[in-house]
Amino acid sequence: MILETxxxxxxTALSIxxxxxxEHTLYAEPIWQNKYFTxxxxxxxxxxxxxxxxxxxxxxxxKIKLIPxxxxxxxxxxxxxxxxxxxxxxxxxxxxxxxxxxxxxxxxFVLINNWLGILPGVGSVGFxxxxxxxxxxxxxxxxxxxxxxxxxxxxxxxxIGSNVAxxxxxxxxxxxxxxxxxxxxxxxxGKFLKDPTIILVNPIKAFVGVVEIIGExxxxxxxxxxxxxxxxxxxxxxxxxxxxxxxxVPIPFMFLEIIVGLVQALIFSVLTLVYxxxxxxxxxx
Numbered sequence: 001m002i003l004e005t006x007x008x009x010x011x012t013a014l015s016i017x018x019x020x021x022x023e024h025t026l027y028a029e030p031i032w033q034n035k036y037f038t039x040x041x042x043x044x045x046x047x048x049x050x051x052x053x054x055x056x057x058x059x060x061x062x063k064i065k066l067i068p069x070x071x072x073x074x075x076x077x078x079x080x081x082x083x084x085x086x087x088x089x090x091x092x093x094x095x096x097x098x099x100x101x102x103x104x105x106x107x108x109f110v111l112i113n114n115w116l117g118i119l120p121g122v123g124s125v126g127f128x129x130x131x132x133x134x135x136x137x138x139x140x141x142x143x144x145x146x147x148x149x150x151x152x153x154x155x156x157x158x159x160i161g162s163n164v165a166x167x168x169x170x171x172x173x174x175x176x177x178x179x180x181x182x183x184x185x186x187x188x189x190g191k192f193l194k195d196p197t198i199i200l201v202n203p204i205k206a207f208v209g210v211v212e213i214i215g216e217x218x219x220x221x222x223x224x225x226x227x228x229x230x231x232x233x234x235x236x237x238x239x240x241x242x243x244x245x246x247x248x249v250p251i252p253f254m255f256l257e258i259i260v261g262l263v264q265a266l267i268f269s270v271l272t273l274v275y276x277x278x279x280x281x282x283x284x285x
Contacts, residue, residue, distance in 0.1 A: 114261030117143020
């Protein structure tokens with residue numbers, strides 16, 4: 001379905017037509033914008049995911065029982081398996097219970113976003129917009145995690161959140177010394193006479209903190225680009241297969257993308273848990 005518009009990003013339907021092929025861009029296309037705010041097609045999908053999660057959560061909350069039956073059994077089995085997996089990372093059920101709600105929520109959000117992006121109509125239903133004398137097709141929906149802005153926001157949340165948790169659990173002063181090792185410089189005057197090599201060793205310890213800062217930046221890049229690259233490439237692959245062979249042939253690739261979406265959601269949430277575990281563990285441990 002295509003809604004044709006003239007020179008604006010807040011379209012009014014003029015006609016309805018069909019389109020066999022759509023062009024995939026690296027950036028999320030704006031659907032509506034004003035001077036202060038822009039709504040993109042990937043943002044719409046992310047909002048839909050939030051509504052889906054909210055609806056499922058409220059429905060489960062109303063029907064939850066002390067003795068599980070029916071669908072509740074399956075959900076409890078999934079949660080228990082996820083808790084056991086998290087225990088293998090943290091090594092401590094008490095720590096797992098602290099971080100599990102955050103990591104499991106990230107897993108569900110990323111998973112539904114990944115799967116929603118391969119539904120029929122996502123990327124192929126939209127409107128034509130006349131821009132600078134030529135017609136541009138703008139999809140109404142785009143997978144949330146096929147937009148680098150979304151994956152970057154999720155990665156920043158995971159990395160900044162792990163650092164905040166580290167400051168809370170380990171202590172702000174001790175945690176900051178992981179990056180800017182002021183303790184190493186303060187120890188030089190008192191220990192120099194007993195161990196002159198400290199004047200060489202401790203500045204190296206301080207330099208390691210710079211490497212840690214670079215490592216935190218690398219975590220953001222790794223998390224965001226890995227998720228974005230896999231999901232975006234999958235959507236381009238499906239669109240290409242659908243353009244070449246409309247029937248039967250794209251089906252195996254759709255199953256492949258379902259598996260990829262699950263694996264990428266699992267990797268993202270487990271890595272977030274790893275970062276939280278490392279950040280909240282004291283150095284001597």
